[in-house]
Amino acid sequence: MRKTPIYLKKYQLLIVMWVLASFLFFPLVFIVLDNGWGNHKHTLIEQLDSLSDGFNHDIEISLVALNSMYPKGLDCNEKLIHQMKKFDYHAKFLTTIGYVRDGNITCTSDSGKLQTPMKVEPASWVTADDVTVTLQQPIPLFDGEEKGITVQAGPFIAFLDYQQAQSRPAIPWLKYRTFGLVDGKITYNYGTIEYKPEHPFELVTGKRWFEDGYWNYLDCTRPSECKVIGVNVLSYFKTEPAAVIFLSSFFVIFFWLFTQLGLRLHQSMYSLSRQVFYGINGKQLQVRYQPIIDLDTQQMAGAEALCRWKTINGRYISTCQFVQQVEKNNQTIELTEAVIKTVIKDLTENGLLGRYRISINAFPDDIASGRILQVFKQHLSLCHFSTFTIELTEQKINDLPALSEGVRQLRTLGFKVAIDDFGTGFSNFDGLRELKIDALKIDKSFIWQAEQESLGQKLVEHIVSIAKVLKLAIVAEGVETSEQLNFVSSLGVDYSQGFYHSRPVDIKALAKWSPTKQ
Template sequence: MLTAQRIVKTYRRKRIIVCLALAIATLLLTTGVRYLTERNRNDQRVTLFTARAVATVESLLEPLAAARSALFPLVGQPCENVEGPLRVETARLQTLRAIVLVKDGVVYCSSIFGSRNEMLRQLQPKLPSPYPQMLLTRDNSLLKGSSVLIIWTPTSPDGQDGILQALNIELLARLMLEPARPWVDHVVLNVGDVHLEYGKGVVQSLPGEPGLETREGVSGRFPFSVTVIGPPGDRLALKALPGQLPLALILSLLIGYIAWLATAGRMSFSHEINLGLAAREFEIYCQPLVNARNQQCTGVEILLRWNNPRQGFISPDVFIPLAEQQNLIAPLTRYVLAETASQLHHFPVSPHFHIGINVAASHFHRGKIVEDLQQFWFARQPSQPLFLELTERDALPDVDHRVVRDLHQLGVKLAIDDFGTGQSSLAYLEMLHPDVLKIDKTFTAAIGTDAVNSTVTDIIIALGNRLHIDLVAEGVETAEQAAYLRRRGVTALQGYLYARPMPLHAFPAWLETHPDAENKKNGAALGAAPLR
């Protein structure tokens, strides 16, 4: 059986778990999205950098290719005739270091040195060649040891004649191939199997560092490529992730708070009660009341039971107070009225057999109880009189005397349930003019003891007799208690001595077999009798 504290804790724990789960999911989703976004952005930066580096080198080589057609006629002419035009062309193309003319494999004219007579193969072992060549090497003539890019263009079928253009590629690389940290650590220009690394000059192998990624961009117009080396995009994204955490935490806390507000209705006991009402999970029970003198059943008290398929059996001592706290006691009362009214055939059709239904003090507000009785009870035109048993868990608000008057005019009798406990006071007697006082079972259990409650029981009985109010004792479990209450003028008795709460459909069978010691002696069965 569940307790109120356990139920409240269960729902609160569920809400906390849901809200925390949503907050954590939001945090993970936000950081995950930021991580993926940052990683993709890093990859795009490296891709764009690589493409831009290739395009930059291509932009350097395009003017050289356009100028070579103007140099073809100069090959074979005397150096003194072409030396001037070579220098002019070199000056015009600022990226060039020198232009060299080759005839029969011999370097015979240079834009820098003028007339020369050297074998080209001694200067560049791979030249001359019948095919165009692009070589990345070190300069051995002008700036010895510096990096130079040589472009060989043959002008004869055998490749012994041609034009050699030399670029100061190391200087240009410093200007246009600078790494973009932190995304790019190394930029390398590749020509054949020779490499030019930014800041290091010509190297024979690519730089290799553990944990770095390599990306290569190949030119579609010239025989070179650019290799870009840097940290993986996911590593950079992880490194930048702590900077995104404050915003992600704020967003996750906001989502968690919104979820807490949103689940207030969906994940609360009020939602569970509404769900139980909609699914008709509540079952109507009754417990008989017997006349203290002749032991005949004079009526029943309607009770509510809830076997929740999600939580198990929930005691009325648990869900009734919680329903009052959640302002759902009125819907529960309407449910009881409607269900009981639809099953009146289980009870004797007699004006001397009453039906008692518990109502909360809050239901009296603005005469709501009168409206609900008209709709759910009197619309069925019951023959049995109705007793409203006012529970005392909450203080009774100021009651409009017209509400009490209307109830009496409808023939409804008022009873104060559990009198002497809760919020009851003598002011209730004047305010409500009750017809019945129900003695709480704690006082009944104290009969025959020296406890204070035993004395209070006698005081309540004396008060009811003095005011001519019928008395009903709850929780009667022994014959000694019944005899004590009968001697002191208690009108009716209710408790396990006579019957436990039972479903309505079981009441007719109980009524037929109800044991009555006096009737057994007399051999007669008495009809239902009023309280007095």
């Protein structure tokens, strides 16, 4: 048996959709941001690499070259100072080249021989190429009042020219720190003053992580250093209004689309067609019983089993509406079987099986194919067949001979067969004669028009006349007033059914039912 899907209210499904949207939205946003930040990261790395290459080139063509030309321990002379000026002129990233003797700068390219040698501060770090870097070295040109960054190879030292200004990122939310490597170990670092990512960390290019408000990228493509580029996330959103507007718009559109998708999905999941397809079971299909009154004895002669369909959200819909959907889904025999099983179960559990005649509606094709008879044989003992009436709904007959044979088989086994809602479908004398049924049920639409002289009265009289000619039992459906009851009684109608006597009731109420209106 197909199981009906768990019902989610509209707002519950929307919450599920919004949660799903969140799981998709935020990774998508991150991918977009990460891609944009990655582009800025590459630009900054290229800038830093360009500066690093420039410094290394200047060190190679100036300090290293001078170091190979002049040994340690020399006194400053005009020739040495002239050579330092010459190399200073050609250097792009270095300036103020000096000579170091006994730990003191004794002369420079721009000040010549110093009257008072200036002490060289302790090295901040030593690179893999044995170049000594000092971050806070007093500048001789300003008598030591200003400090700068120096690099030293052998006895020659030089200040970095505008290093701080040129390496500072132009974007305020983008920071960097460079870690120098010697034998694969971090020995020094420099970069944006306020940006200090924790280390040690795994030196793997492409590593990314979040730390202290920064989204960090690690680049170790060069063997002598690793760069960590950090994006200050909060600063990014504060200084990039275009990004905030874009993401806000994207958020609204994205969640609006998922809301619309959720509404359409809810409509599709719980459409009547889908509910009927999955829901022909005891939970959604409910059976109620409407008493049929013998007008001679004024006692209950039996009852008609009527279906009520309760949608998955607890709302009842009309029988006509869901029966039409059953036919569209080609589930007529499933519906009939569900009703038969429910009726037999109700009657058995309440001790009513065999006490009253119960009428059950059936589709013509299910009678013609013999499927309804198979269902009864599977679920009911043969001795109780005679206590059931099969009501043939007046619909299009695809195969009248086959239907006639199906009716004959049912009657042979003891079932009574009636035409339900007579007057609204295949109401013709030849059809009645061919089917050889037991009873006619006059459609309620004719009964409702019969309280006063009208065409409706004439039609009811005509139907009763036909039934009597064919010696059929007659049931008037939809009797709601005493006037209607008196009219059908005067015509010799055998049975009455309708709200005047009782609304459809559950099986327990049927077991206790007794006529209260006379």
